[in-house]
Amino acid sequence: MPKTSARLLSLLSLLQTRRDWPGQRLAERLEVSPRTVRRDVDRLRELGYPIVSAKGPDGGYRLDAGTELPPLLFDDEQAVALAVALQVAATTGVGIEEAAARALATVRQVMPARLRHRIDMLRFTAVERPAVRPLPPVDGNVLMAVSAAARACEVLRFDYTPAPRAGAPDGAPAAGLPPRRVEPHHLVTWCGRWYLVAWDLDREDWRSFRADRMAPRTPTGPRFTPREVPGGEVAAFVTRRFEGYDDSGGRPCRGEVILDLPAATVSRYTHDGLVEELGPNRCRLVLGSWSWTGLASAIGRFDAGIEVVGPPELKEAFAHLARRYAGAAGPDRRQAARPAHDGHSPR
Structure with missing residues (x-):
């Protein structure tokens, strides 16, 4: 029979793995009598673990929620996952950094040497942005x-x-x-x-x-x-x-257009561009992006006439998008699509 302390840890570990445990099943797993299980459950209750007894011919036990947080047991994978999550939490900037760092130090201190070494090897920086779709797992x-x-x-x-590439399996x-x-x-x-x-x-x-x-x-x-x-x-x-900036702090593709929109309207949706008023319903926009196609797409979201001032790469990007959108519209609509001869787009 295992020593009492080892048996208590084994019992606690089993209670954490499922909601309900029949008493006889616990006794078989621990290789002790049902009476010993009852005594060990009482000892865990004295240590603060809220274990609820189920009455009936079979009897049973369940680890329930309590008013205080007692010591917890984790397997190797759970311990590593907890440590990684605490490292992420320590860099989120939501006011729990100090508590997360202290919790990580506590978890690390009681880890076996083999797990502590794994955690110490994993160092990373969390640059938080919300995920937009389910992501593939990482080994x-x-x-x-x-x-x-x-x-x-x-x-x-x-x-x-x-x-x-398009059509190829991820x-x-x-x-x-x-x-x-x-x-x-x-x-x-x-x-x-x-x-x-x-x-x-x-x-x-x-x-x-x-x-x-x-x-x-x-x-x-x-x-x-x-x-x-x-x-x-x-x-x-x-x-x-x-976000498309180069090493100098600017965006590698930068262009200039004139929009048939008030400057105040364009400014509300352009956080890192330069907007200059040219008239009541006309303004100059200088904007950067990570690619010329991306820049043309960003400017195209304004439902207004567009005059491309330069450079030529931006004009070509608009022409490229025009051909792509015409193709997406279908064969019956390609004839209706008019190429932009003077750099303007229809309202």
């Missing part, structure tokens, strides 16, 4: 391997599944692609996804990679001297990159 072993390489400053090699591997070689810098979460920010050795530039599309190779490569991300702060760097 925890991938996160651990990537984070360990970043902490050790070792070159990471991995196979990477790029974004699928997650289909690209045949024949060589492994990527990077200097891993930091793991971040953005819009519910995990990304690795790294210096790409082959492209000689900073890149971000979705962790759910990575398959790390072993062993890792040689050690490297860490680089500083542009701007010095990983959260700000990731925000700029995903």
Whole structure:
């Protein structure tokens, strides 16, 4: 028979795994008598665990909600998941950072050495944005391997599944692609996804990679001297990159148009552009975006006449969208679509 303390922990662990336990079933699992189970339940109640007894021929027990939080037991995966969640909570900026950090320290202190090592290897920054749709899961072993390489400053090699093309199934591997070689810098979460920010050795530039599309190779490569991300702060760097800003703080594609709308109306929907009033119902808009097509789309949301001042890339982006939209409208409507000869769009 196990010692009383070990048996109590086993009993508590079983009570946490399901709502109701018949007394005889608990006795069989613990290899003790029903009378011993009753005594152990009484001991747990004295420690503050609200265990409710079910009457009847079979009898039974249920761990119920109480007025205080007693000590809890977690298996290995639950403990790691809790620690990761507390790391995220410590960076959310909603007023619980200090409590989350203290809770993480408490959890870490009582963890076995093997789990504490796993947690210490996982370091990341949460750049919070709401997820817009269900996201693919990420293998925890991938996160651990990537984070360990970043902490050790070792070159990471991995196979990477790029974004699928139209009509291709998501997650289909690209045949024949060589492994990527990077200097891993930091793991971040953005819009519910995990990304690795790294210096790409082959492209000689900073890149971000979705962790759910990575398959790390072993062993890792040689050690490297860490680089500083542009701007010095990983959260700000990731925000700029995903929102379309370049390393200088501006957007790489910047254009100028004249809109047949009041400046006050356009200003309400343009937070990072320059709006200049040209008349009661006419204004100049200078705006940037991550791509020329994206910029044309952003300007096209204004239901008004548009005159493109420049550059030529923006005019070509409008022409590209016009052809795409005409195709989306269907064959019977293509004849009705009029190309924009002078840079204006119909109201």
